[in-house]
Amino acid sequence: MASTPLTYLNHEHSVASWLLTKDHKRIGVMYLVVVTLAFFLGGLFATLIRLELATPAGDLLSNDDYNKMFTMHGVVMVFFVLIPAVPAILGNFVLPLMLGAKDVAFPKINLLSWYVFVIGFLFTVYAMVTGGVDTGWTFYTPYSSRASNSNVMMTGIGVFITGFSSILTGLNFMVTIHRMRAPGLTWFRLPLFVWAVYATSLVQILGTPVIAITVLALAVERGLHFGIFDAALGGDPVLFQHMFWFYSHPAVYIMILPPMGAISEVIACFSRKSIFGYSFVAFSSLAIAIFGFLVWAHHMFVSGISVYSALVFSFLTYAVAIPSAVKTFNWTATMYKGAIWLKAPMIWAIAFLALFLVGGLTGLFTAALGVDVHIHDTYFVVAHFHFIMVGGAVMGFFAGLHFWWPKITGRMYSEIWAKVAAIVVLAGFILTFGPQFILGYLGMPRRYHVYPDEFQVLNVLSSAGASILAVGYLIVGIYLMASLFKGKHAGANPWHATGLEWTTQSPPLPHNFEVQPIVTREAYEYSSQEVTVG
Amino acid sequence: MGDAVAVHGGHGDAHAHHHPDLQHHFDTLEQQHEAATLGMWLFLITEVLFFGGLFLAYMLYRVWYPVAWAEASRELDIVLGAFNTAVLIGSSLTMALAVRAAQTGKQRATVVWILLTMTLGFVFLIVKYFEYKEKFEHHHVPGPNFVFEGPEAGPAQIYFSLYFLMTGLHATHMIIGFFIMAVIAWMAHKKRFTPEWYTPVEITGLYWHFVDIVWIFLFPLLYLVDRAGHFA
Numbered sequence: 001m002a003s004t005p006l007t008y009l010n011h012e013h014s015v016a017s018w019l020l021t022k023d024h025k026r027i028g029v030m031y032l033v034v035v036t037l038a039f040f041l042g043g044l045f046a047t048l049i050r051l052e053l054a055t056p057a058g059d060l061l062s063n064d065d066y067n068k069m070f071t072m073h074g075v076v077m078v079f080f081v082l083i084p085a086v087p088a089i090l091g092n093f094v095l096p097l098m099l100g101a102k103d104v105a106f107p108k109i110n111l112l113s114w115y116v117f118v119i120g121f122l123f124t125v126y127a128m129v130t131g132g133v134d135t136g137w138t139f140y141t142p143y144s145s146r147a148s149n150s151n152v153m154m155t156g157i158g159v160f161i162t163g164f165s166s167i168l169t170g171l172n173f174m175v176t177i178h179r180m181r182a183p184g185l186t187w188f189r190l191p192l193f194v195w196a197v198y199a200t201s202l203v204q205i206l207g208t209p210v211i212a213i214t215v216l217a218l219a220v221e222r223g224l225h226f227g228i229f230d231a232a233l234g235g236d237p238v239l240f241q242h243m244f245w246f247y248s249h250p251a252v253y254i255m256i257l258p259p260m261g262a263i264s265e266v267i268a269c270f271s272r273k274s275i276f277g278y279s280f281v282a283f284s285s286l287a288i289a290i291f292g293f294l295v296w297a298h299h300m301f302v303s304g305i306s307v308y309s310a311l312v313f314s315f316l317t318y319a320v321a322i323p324s325a326v327k328t329f330n331w332t333a334t335m336y337k338g339a340i341w342l343k344a345p346m347i348w349a350i351a352f353l354a355l356f357l358v359g360g361l362t363g364l365f366t367a368a369l370g371v372d373v374h375i376h377d378t379y380f381v382v383a384h385f386h387f388i389m390v391g392g393a394v395m396g397f398f399a400g401l402h403f404w405w406p407k408i409t410g411r412m413y414s415e416i417w418a419k420v421a422a423i424v425v426l427a428g429f430i431l432t433f434g435p436q437f438i439l440g441y442l443g444m445p446r447r448y449h450v451y452p453d454e455f456q457v458l459n460v461l462s463s464a465g466a467s468i469l470a471v472g473y474l475i476v477g478i479y480l481m482a483s484l485f486k487g488k489h490a491g492a493n494p495w496h497a498t499g500l501e502w503t504t505q506s507p508p509l510p511h512n513f514e515v516q517p518i519v520t521r522e523a524y525e526y527s528s529q530e531v532t533v534g
Numbered sequence: 535m536g537d538a539v540a541v542h543g544g545h546g547d548a549h550a551h552h553h554p555d556l557q558h559h560f561d562t563l564e565q566q567h568e569a570a571t572l573g574m575w576l577f578l579i580t581e582v583l584f585f586g587g588l589f590l591a592y593m594l595y596r597v598w599y600p601v602a603w604a605e606a607s608r609e610l611d612i613v614l615g616a617f618n619t620a621v622l623i624g625s626s627l628t629m630a631l632a633v634r635a636a637q638t639g640k641q642r643a644t645v646v647w648i649l650l651t652m653t654l655g656f657v658f659l660i661v662k663y664f665e666y667k668e669k670f671e672h673h674h675v676p677g678p679n680f681v682f683e684g685p686e687a688g689p690a691q692i693y694f695s696l697y698f699l700m701t702g703l704h705a706t707h708m709i710i711g712f713f714i715m716a717v718i719a720w721m722a723h724k725k726r727f728t729p730e731w732y733t734p735v736e737i738t739g740l741y742w743h744f745v746d747i748v749w750i751f752l753f754p755l756l757y758l759v760d761r762a763g764h765f766a
Contacts, residue, residue, distance in 0.1 A: 101559065102558065102559040103559040104559075105569040105573065106569070106573060107557075107559065109573075167580050171573055171576045171577060171580070172573075174572075174576060175569050175572050175573045175576065178569075178572060179565060179568055179569040179572065180559075180565075180569070205576055205579060205580050205583075206579070206580075206583055207583075208580070209580045209581070209582075209583035209584035209586075209587075210583050210584070210586065210587050212584060213583075213584050213585070213586075213587035213588060214587055216699075216703075217587070217588070217591070217699065220695070220699060221695075224676070224677060225676065225677040225678060226676045226677065226695035226698070226699065227676055227688075227691050227692050227695050228591055228692060228695050228696065228699070230692075232688070233688035233689065233691050233692055234595075234598070234599060234602075234688040234689045234692060235595070235692050236594065236595075239590075239591060239594060242590075243587050243590065243591075511558075
């Protein structure tokens with residue numbers, strides 16, 4: 001290799017060359033920067049929540065301020081971290097590479113998505129620094145339309161704008177997957193990450209417009225005193241909940257499907273085995289995307305919906321567990337009798353498996369009508385969805401980030417620190433959210449900052465866990481940054497992985513490939529590989 | 535810049551004959567065209583879902599409040615509504631003719647048909663302006679000043695909330711369409727389109743037809759609720 005090969009990072013240096021880039025790789029990196037900022041902002045709110053909850057009395061924050069903290073934590077983490085994290089960062093970077101394409105189908109729209117995302121984020125941050133918002137991230141009416149005096153409108157505008165970023169990204173990826181595949185790259189030769197991103201795009205395209213119209217309807221109701229959800233006029237606040245969850249439940253799959261795709265890549269690579277049941281894993285992504293649209297009312301079992309519709313939604317919620325279980329079993333079966341190579345991405349992936357399992361199984365508890373009445377709006381639910389969203393989505397994101405970091409930056413991070421961080425994050429996570437299952441089952445409601453003394457021990461454990469978790473995330477940030485300056489050069493394929501993204505240099509060329517790749521094999525042909533690793 | 539070298543046929547980057555409108559990351563014009571039209575269709579699906587939320591609300595409340603829906607609907611001017619429906623269907627025709635003209639390489643006709651489409655769209659908005667004005671004068675705009683005689687005032691206000699939101703969003707889409715059509719007409723005037731490449735005209739046409747179809751649903755749902763007087 002030449003002394004300094006031409007890469008997407010060094011072929012242009014000016015600020016404008018970044019801000020006006022149409023290169024999907026640079027746009028992915030730009031998303032990484034903004035999402036990391038949002039992650040720390042959301043983490044700051046979480047820190048204040050856990051500090052407040054260390055004591056039974058409300059001594060750190062006032063009632064109103066506490067309401068704002070959990071609302072802003074939710075808004076930032078959901079809309080500005082979890083939803084864009086894997087598709088917009090890793091998807092942008094690796095999807096065209098995996099397809100053997102030079103870029104996504106619409107590079108200008110891809111850049112536009114980033115700007116729309118940043119503008120939406122700025123609106124939201126502006127709403128937060130000028131008084132905050134306290135409705136909960138769910139914006140339920142009539143609280144959001146009439147009662148709240150906080151910056152609902154400005155936050156709503158931020159969420160509305162950001163939605164278009166998500167729509168445009170999903171649209172772009174879907175067209176890219178349909179029309180930009182390399183010669184020979186048939187649908188069933190696609191890496192499973194591509195299938196996962198495809199299923200995610202489907203949800204983004206079909207779901208996001210509905211949250212957009214819902215927030216718009218809320219805005220005209222709040223701002224212009226239109227009455228669409230207003231019970232005083234005969235309107236139905238529960239309609240808002242239906243429309244909100246029609247997007248916001250599938251949005252959970254926007255968060256978890258792409259990390260699942262990354263996990264499929266990592267587990268196959270570090271088990272040195274072809275993925276077990278390729279087509280089952282591929283179709284389970286689509287099944288999750290489709291079934292995901294049919295379960296939204298399980299958030300509303302205690303909102304006064306009819307018992308018959310509750311029965312159907314409960315049943316369908318159980319059904320969506322099947323494709324998730326298919327994936328989990330197939331990953332485990334892939335590891336079985338594989339030559340497991342415990343590098344850092346694999347440690348993160350195994351942590352994902354463990355936490356996702358708990359998160360998924362506790363989802364079945366909440367799907368059961370009778371049990372849900374008991375645990376609805378308690379810390380049990382908080383613990384459940386954090387196991388999915390942090391234990392699942394964030395762990396999966398880190399697995400993918402550690403897997404592709406050498407490709408993105410051309411550098412290796414400290415392997416030992418990456419392993420330490422994975423263990424610290426895993427331990428901190430379990431200590432944070434494990435006790436919350438018990439708290440919730442014992443009856444501690446979510447969104448309260450004052451609680452009876454007997455809940456203190458478990459809350460202190462949870463807060464202690466959160467501080468360990470924070471340290472874990474900081475370690476990740478530090479060694480990844482350090483790798484940029486001191487990391488060893490990665491070479492094109494440090495993991496001896498299959499997949500087109502590993503056939504080009506690291507960091508890749510501005511136009512990805514020296515020659516147009518032609519695909520002649522299925523994905524994950526690890527068994528025929530002659531390389532010995534270890 | 536390290537341009538990739540082509541190894542298989544059909545890859546246009548390093549070939550001398552590539553079309554000026556072929557973007558670097560596509561291999562052929564056909565691939566570029568297919569990507570653009572697929573993208574537009576997907577965008578229209580998102581639009582269906584976007585309006586779909588309001589249609590859902592409409593459906594729920596119409597089932598709950600049939601009398602209010604009938605009474606409030608009669609406040610709309612059916613003549614103006616029908617006139618506007620005809621105008622918009624006409625604009626779909628002129629738009630289709632614009633696409634046809636672009637496809638057959640008639641640049642001047644393309645410009646004329648697009649300008650005619652814009653004119654018809656403008657007529658629609660003028661009529662809509664007078665309809666809105668009448669609603670303001672009769673205090674049928676939702677909010678503190680809303681006035682509606684009889685026991686159905688509450689649901690009628692919901693009706694008018696949906697009326698303004700749906701028709702307002704529709705009009706917003708038309709205004710966005712004007713900007714797009716202005717650009718397309720300018721490009722056609724500059725002879726940018728050929729039978730080989732007229733994708734922007736085609737996807738603008740798709741967008742405009744979608745805007746029309748939304749109105750085809752809005753007109754009967756909003757204007758023709760109970761003209762026979764079953765709930766009178």
